[in-house]
Amino acid sequence: MLRTNFNKLLHTSVRRGLKMSSLPDIKSLSALHSTLEEAKRAAAYRAVDENLDLQRHRVIGVGSGSTVIYVAERLGQYLLDPKFSIFASQFVCIPTGFQSKELILMNGLQLGSIDQYPTVDIVFDGADEVDANLQLIKGGGGCLFQEKLVSTSAAKFVVVADYRKRSPKYLGTNWVKGVPIEVVPSGYVRVLKDLKVKLKCENAVLRQGAPAKAGPVVTDNCNFIIDAHFGEIEDPAKLHQDIKMLVGVVETGLFIDNASKAYFGNPDGSVDLLG
Template identity: 35%
Template sequence: MGSVSGGGSMDVPDVEAGSESRASDVECLPRRTYLKSNGGGRPFFNKGQIGTTNNHLINHRIIRTRTDPFVSNPTPHSPTTSVNHVFPILPLPSTLLHPPPPPQHHPHHHHPHPLPPSQPPKHLTFKAFSSPSPIQPLTQDDLKKLAADKAVEYVQSGMVLGLGTGSTAAFVVSKIGELLASGELKDIIGVPTSKRTQEQAALLGIPLSVLDDHPKLDLAIDGADEVDPDLNLVKGRGGALLREKMVEAASDKFVVVVDDSKLVSGLGGSGLAMPVEVVQFCWKYNLIRLQELFKQEGCDAKLRLSDDGKPYVTDNMNYIVDLYFKTAIKDAWAAGKEISAFEGVVEHGLFLDMTTAVIIAGKDGVSVKSK
């Protein structure tokens, strides 16, 4: 038991065993004297002021709990304020006897303890920053669809249309089917250039016909594998070059849709295949002749194969010999005539002087080139 001098002695109980006050959790204020005369000169304390486990009078010192981190401006009766001399002893503030519990942290709510009415709460402002989403570049399919949508603007109700073949033409057929279903287009008749296009158009509900019944078409829309500055084309990498050329040659207008990767300075200049459709009979004989014909251009002729390794067969039961040029064809017109002169050659992929307009989709938008 400790003692206090000055006007008498007193007994101050020690901190109880198991008390929540620990050296790491409390701090001591300067020593203060709390005396009260009982009439006989013997000082005493009211038990209720010191008899709890949170003792605030220990060995002549007043103990306070650690400062609440959320209280920035303590009031005269908050636990962070030192206590002045008092004589005689008055009841201690309830905040000293019973300090407020530590702040409760909830996973979704972090609010500070409310301040007394005289002290307005401080408001914290939070700003959420996020890096701007990078603009995703358009894919090749995105560009093809942009060009296809533009090409369909040429279509009017009541037209007989040539429906092309290939990945770009598939977007055109899909758009036409959509406009027919919505009623924006009416009385359209389509002439497909391949069995694949025929199946797609039928599923979309597009009425179909053939050249035998409609030898004159209003408009044909198709893709292309290469486009030169004069709007001449290489077509047929999809394997439908014969029917494509027949339908598109029978059309009053032929609109081509491509992305800008298909533009070349000269036909054959992409280094990709320029197809020639040949009959199956003695196909190798014609392959050798075609390669010799373009020897100066460094031409390599190959028979097209299917995924199973067997020769690719067209809708017309023919084979395809693909010509790969190391340099562009110098005279496409002369080359086309010489290829067609070979017996057993059905058709070639040079589409010369057939195009009305070319719709080109690129990073800067959609442009139209016409003659």
């Protein structure tokens, strides 16, 4: 069975022009165009190397954003290393949106869906802000519903981020664009009103697609996103619950008691671990 999958992988790799090679050491790779990108890559590679259990993990969630690009790249490198490919060819990768689906396919990985695989072994995903208790703001890229669906279906959720994402204390300090909230399109006016009147939100705006699109951002689930400003958030769990109660809300970008650790890449190439 393993051998058949391995042969299938070899044929697929050859067809796609991918060459078998050994898992590269990050130090041997060419420099990226900025220290920020280096930081993201360092966090992602280390998170994958330290948390991926080749013997046990089969269903792997791949999140969204610019840091996760390096997670998918690293998983693809495992697939191309003859030492690891016998295991990596068994991976089924679950995307959290259109972008991550593309990343999975581009790196030669096998694509699955959350409805085929409702139990996920491990998920790697980015974040917009992470506090000391591993509570998160996510959804800057508009994929929060599927990200929450996959991360809460996973036995382990590992955050990959750069140094800018680490909160000094309260969520809402570094990420000042507001808490992303996915809403049903016909309910957005009602949610905007309830956020201001019932939850005393400082400001809430419908996220716009301009300049790429005139009109609102439409999510992969055909919904809208509201960005709601609450300043510094002392009790993210309560705020999440309060927002969730509003009619028209699909999901909030507050990820509560969900992540088990976070890797933060630094400009000097080092990585800090929280959790």
